[in-house]
Amino acid sequence: MSGYLVPYQDSGSEFTEKRSRFISQLWRVETEAEARAHLEAVRKQYYDARHHCWCYLLNGGAVRYSDDGEPQGTAGQPMLNVFQRQCVTNVCCVVTR
Incomplete structure (x- = not known):
């Protein structure tokens, strides 16, 4: 695949698993400041x-993630890996539990 993918609109979803509520939100971002503002x-x-x-x-810039108290390597890194494997960039994703 040549090039990369960029989200064209904001998105969100919610589901419950084992009495835990997960709320995911995704935005197209152009700067690190914009991503931090969404967070x-x-x-x-x-x-x-x-x-x-x-x-x-x-794209060509920052790559950051956080598990925010979840066991190390079980949340932020796997989310980041999905975007990297699919060549998605200029994206910010937050999953709230």
Whole structure:
């Protein structure tokens, strides 16, 4: 595959597994500041959530992720790996539990 994929619109979903509620949100971002702003907005919106696992990738720039208290390597890194395998960039994803 040549090139890369970029989300064209914001997206979100929610599901419950073993009495845990998971809320996922995805945005197209152009800068690290924009990605961090989305993350902070989610933290404010769901202030009582236990975890906000996230990742973001910018074309030719930052690649960051966090498990936010989940066992190391079980949330942020796997999310990041999915986007990297599919050649998706300029994306920010937060999963709230």
